[in-house]
Amino acid sequence: MILPKDLMLGGELSVQGTHLGNLSSFQYHSNRLDLLSDRTDFEFDLNLLDCEVPSLEITDPLPTLNLDCQVPSPSGSYDHYSSSSDMMSPMMFSPGSTSSISSTTSAIKSSPIKSRPNPYQRVFSSLDSPFSPLVMSDSVKEFRQLQASVNVKIEPINQMKNDTPLLRQYLIQERIPVVDEDVKIEPVISMAVEQVKRDIQATCNLLCIGHDPCLWSKEDVARWIQWTMQHYGILAENPFDCDGSDLVKLTENDFLLRLPEGGDLLYAQMDIWRSSAEYNRSEMEQILPPPEQFVHSSGNEGYSSSSSSIKNESRFDISAVLDILDANSPSTNMYETNGCMSDTTLGSPCSMDGMNTSSVNSPSSICTSPPPPYSMAISQLNRNNAVNVVKPASNIPPEDEETDDTDDDDIAVKIPTIKTSTTNIHLWQFVKELLLHPDLYSGCIHWMDREKGIFKIVDSVKVATLWGKRKNRPAMNYDKLSRSLRQYYKKGIMKKTERSQRLVYQFCHPYHL
DNA sequence: GACAAGGAAGCGC
DNA sequence: GCGCTTCCTTGTC
Numbered sequence: 001m002i003l004p005k006d007l008m009l010g011g012e013l014s015v016q017g018t019h020l021g022n023l024s025s026f027q028y029h030s031n032r033l034d035l036l037s038d039r040t041d042f043e044f045d046l047n048l049l050d051c052e053v054p055s056l057e058i059t060d061p062l063p064t065l066n067l068d069c070q071v072p073s074p075s076g077s078y079d080h081y082s083s084s085s086d087m088m089s090p091m092m093f094s095p096g097s098t099s100s101i102s103s104t105t106s107a108i109k110s111s112p113i114k115s116r117p118n119p120y121q122r123v124f125s126s127l128d129s130p131f132s133p134l135v136m137s138d139s140v141k142e143f144r145q146l147q148a149s150v151n152v153k154i155e156p157i158n159q160m161k162n163d164t165p166l167l168r169q170y171l172i173q174e175r176i177p178v179v180d181e182d183v184k185i186e187p188v189i190s191m192a193v194e195q196v197k198r199d200i201q202a203t204c205n206l207l208c209i210g211h212d213p214c215l216w217s218k219e220d221v222a223r224w225i226q227w228t229m230q231h232y233g234i235l236a237e238n239p240f241d242c243d244g245s246d247l248v249k250l251t252e253n254d255f256l257l258r259l260p261e262g263g264d265l266l267y268a269q270m271d272i273w274r275s276s277a278e279y280n281r282s283e284m285e286q287i288l289p290p291p292e293q294f295v296h297s298s299g300n301e302g303y304s305s306s307s308s309s310i311k312n313e314s315r316f317d318i319s320a321v322l323d324i325l326d327a328n329s330p331s332t333n334m335y336e337t338n339g340c341m342s343d344t345t346l347g348s349p350c351s352m353d354g355m356n357t358s359s360v361n362s363p364s365s366i367c368t369s370p371p372p373p374y375s376m377a378i379s380q381l382n383r384n385n386a387v388n389v390v391k392p393a394s395n396i397p398p399e400d401e402e403t404d405d406t407d408d409d410d411i412a413v414k415i416p417t418i419k420t421s422t423t424n425i426h427l428w429q430f431v432k433e434l435l436l437h438p439d440l441y442s443g444c445i446h447w448m449d450r451e452k453g454i455f456k457i458v459d460s461v462k463v464a465t466l467w468g469k470r471k472n473r474p475a476m477n478y479d480k481l482s483r484s485l486r487q488y489y490k491k492g493i494m495k496k497t498e499r500s501q502r503l504v505y506q507f508c509h510p511y512h513l
Numbered sequence: 514g515a516c517a518a519g520g521a522a523g524c525g526c
Numbered sequence: 527g528c529g530c531t532t533c534c535t536t537g538t539c
Contacts (some may be wrong), residue, residue: 484530486518504517
């Protein structure tokens with residue numbers, strides 16, 4: 001179940017008269033109910049029950065909220081909502097999942113539960129929950145004792161300094177309790193902001209667009225729209241024929257008018273990007289002296305250009321910092337384990353069965369989104385930061401620097417790649433890149449079943465050649481490339497197709513998304 | 514012959 | 527250590 005984004009929690013949580021702290025969040029997962037307060041985290045295993053889960057009563061100032069959820073049956077499960085998903089991949093719900101949640105709360109009614117990824121959740125997916133869960137599912141008896149009633153008194157969340165819808169959303173979804181004013185909120189804000197930056201940076205790298213939507217060209221907008229729609233499974237033509245400055249002026253209604261199915265999601269994403277850009281601007285204004293002062297203090301006339309250019313360069317300085325953060329992120333490791341992450345860990349590739357955990361998706365019901373396809377690329381940014389400062393993410397692919405005029409180059413040049421990710425890109429990412437540009441590469445590789453991630457290499461020589469150019473391996477051939485692809489079988493990135501077919505490979509969920 | 518599958522060693526980061 | 531790259535063998539089509 002997804003908490004409506006405008007539902008504010010924070011009131012007292014008591015179970016059978018025992019005060020358990022202030023409720024920060026509650027969630028239904030496929031097999032458990034989580035109640036989270038600022039003191040601890042209660043987890044109930046629904047599989048141990050043959051009865052309905054306890055009802056939650058939320059009293060003033062909000063209307064009563066009655067959640068009447070059925071224990072999952074073998075044929076269905078509750079919508080799954082986990083907090084550890086990886087950023088660059090959409091979190092999905094199991095297509096077969098069902099939910100029987102009824103509510104009398106206006107907030108809930110105004111926010112119908114949809115089997116779609118929550119854009120806010122996706123963005124903030126990679127942060128660890130600050131809670132150490134207290135698992136109480138070992139004993140049915142214990143649960144039955146607690147089952148009697150859970151009374152939640154809701155009190156308005158105190159206004160936070162620097163509060164923004166973005167941060168509030170993060171606090172709620174990442175189970176970070178909203179507390180009294182005297183509690184330090186800065187570290188939490190910092191975490192949220194850094195995570196947003198990291199996610200956005202990754203997307204920028206992937207799409208070769210700037211961080212600030214206001215500065216996007218029409219092409220940038222189209223690229224971002226296409227990418228976002230694809231990741232949210234929105235099947236429609238891009239209805240936005242405008243540049244970034246016009247895009248950011250659109251309201252949610254404007255988005256919905258243009259895109260009734262999914263316009264709200266796109267708007268939410270745009271809102272995040274816009275907020276982040278504004279935050280960056282304010283941050284830069286604090287960090288950077290005025291242009292004139294810059295010139296005076298540094299003596300470098302190179303900085304005497306317009307303030308906008310200075311901001312632009314600074315933006316990439318920040319990227320370098322984010323790269324360092326990214327390099328230290330546990331997300332990569334998460335992918336490599338079993339592909340699934342718990343709610344309290346960072347995203348990993350998981351299954352689309354349960355929405356969940358960041359980063360790309362697997363059959364397990366716990367995980368959710370795929371590992372960020374750009375993680376490696378980002379990790380290289382720091383090393384190549386100098387390049388970035390001079391030439392921010394551009395559409396100039398590595399091939400541009402070569403003098404080779406072969407047809408392959410002509411094609412490769414069109415691929416929007418990032419200089420910094422040129423040689424560190426993973427093969428599966430490269431393959432996806434080709435697959436995502438059927439207009440350019442359908443002649444050598446194409447999807448056979450996009451939903452299942454099955455694709456066919458039509459021209460093995462060309463694909464290998466392109467890969468070799470990207471990796472600066474002139475001796476690359478299909479034999480070597482296919483060997484690398486087969487390595488992905490063990491890693492869970494790809495799998496053998498049901499029926500062995502020549503030159504046909506299949507991505508594991510959710511790497512193809 | 515082309516390709517699939519996988520072992521093994523090596524390399525660069 | 528990871529993610530390939532390279533080389534190799536064996537088997538299938």
